[in-house]
Amino acid sequence: xxxxxxxxxxxxxxxxxxxxxxxxxxxxxxxxxxxxxxxxxxxxxxxxxxxxxxxxxxxxxxxxxxxxxxxxxxxxxxxxxxxxxxxxxxxxxxxxxxxxxxxxxxxxxxxxxxxxxxxxxxxxxxxxxxxxxxxxxxxxxxxxxxxxxxxxxxxxxxxxxxxxxxxxxxxxxxxxxxxxxxxxxxxxxxxxxxxxxxxxxxxxxxxxxxxxxxxxxxxxxxxxxxxxxxxxxxxxxxxxxxxxxxxxxxxxxxxxxxxxxxxxxxxxxxxxxxxxxxxxxxxxxxxxxxxxxxxxxxxxxxxxxxxx
Numbered sequence: 112x113x114x115x116x117x118x119x120x121x122x123x124x125x126x127x128x129x130x131x132x133x134x135x136x137x138x139x140x141x142x143x144x145x146x147x148x149x150x151x152x153x154x155x156x157x158x159x160x161x162x163x164x165x166x167x168x169x170x171x172x173x174x175x176x177x178x179x180x181x182x183x184x185x186x187x188x189x190x191x192x193x194x195x196x197x198x199x200x201x202x203x204x205x206x207x208x209x210x211x212x213x214x215x216x217x218x219x220x221x222x223x224x225x226x227x228x229x230x231x232x233x234x235x236x237x238x239x240x241x242x243x244x245x246x247x248x249x250x251x252x253x254x255x256x257x258x259x260x261x262x263x264x265x266x267x268x269x270x271x272x273x274x275x276x277x278x279x280x281x282x283x284x285x286x287x288x289x290x291x292x293x294x295x296x297x298x299x300x301x302x303x304x305x306x307x308x309x310x311x312x313x314x315x316x317x318x319x320x321x322x323x324x325x326x327x328x329x330x331x332x333x334x335x336x337x338x339x340x341x342x343x344x345x346x347x348x349x350x351x352x353x354x355x356x357x358x359x360x361x362x363x364x365x366x367x368x369x370x371x372x373x374x375x376x377x378x379x380x381x382x383x384x385x386x387x388x389x390x391x392x393x394x395x396x397x398x399x400x401x402x403x404x405x406x407x408x409x410x411x412x413x414x415x416x417x418x419x
Contacts, residue, residue: 146335259287
């Protein structure tokens with residue numbers, strides 16, 4: 112039984128419908144000054160998503176259910192979840208054990224970073240125009256795969272590709288295995304434990320994608336409480352946020368095919384990337400977060416740059 116006695120006092124018992132609970136939840140969230148960086152950008156969307164998915168309702172049709180009555184057990188469970196969201200600052204995705212990315216559902220728990228990446232937007236377009244023919248892509252590597260979400264999306268884009276997801280965290284890979292099974296990809300998605308390219312020696316890929324750790328030491332210290340529920344290993348990347356990115360880029364040429372491409376997400380790291388690789392020809396890709404979040408480099412340019 113959930114221990115929610117402090118919240119299930121008389122005023123809470125007066126909540127009869129989903130509309131009542133939703134209104135109360137939004138107010139509680141607003142008063143708690145929560146952070147909304149894990150899928151829902153506002154308290155209203157976070158509350159509606161939490162309530163709908165906890166009740167196994169389609170969140171895109173939330174309005175249809177607003178006047179539906181709640182059972183006592185439903186109310187107790189939902190108040191418990193909202194209490195954890197408000198007082199523990201637990202992200203909604205962890206409370207529900209699910210996250211959505213470009214319309215795809217993924218299992219998630221605190222062993223892995225909550226799925227979110229601008230690279231997912233690029234995969235929706237099959238990485239066009241950088242990949243001319245998705246069916247010709249033979250191999251894809253997702254570095255720092257975490258929950259496996261980008262690797263799974265990549266498999267959907269490139270049906271004939273052998274897709275590999277690599278991560279240093281054994282815990283994160285256990286989450287990725289759940290998602291791999293949920294998408295019926297046990298025989299089509301390889302998961303490898305290793306530090307960046309460790310355990311991938313001698314292997315080359317047509318496409319390498321990565322949403323690696325890129326949070327600076329200073330930014331880590333200032334992160335909202337919600338982010339502290341996520342594995343620090345998936346976020347922290349040293350003084351300038353480039354500890355992992357530098358290794359990914361500097362060793363990429365050895366793992367790309369002749370015409371291969373590397374795509375890396377770096378958050379607000381544009382200046383740090385350009386300072387680290389001042390003469391490397393890179394292209395900053397346009398995503399919903401701006402033109403400074405994700406860059407692309409070609410194998411031939413990487414080989415020439417690191418040869419010198």
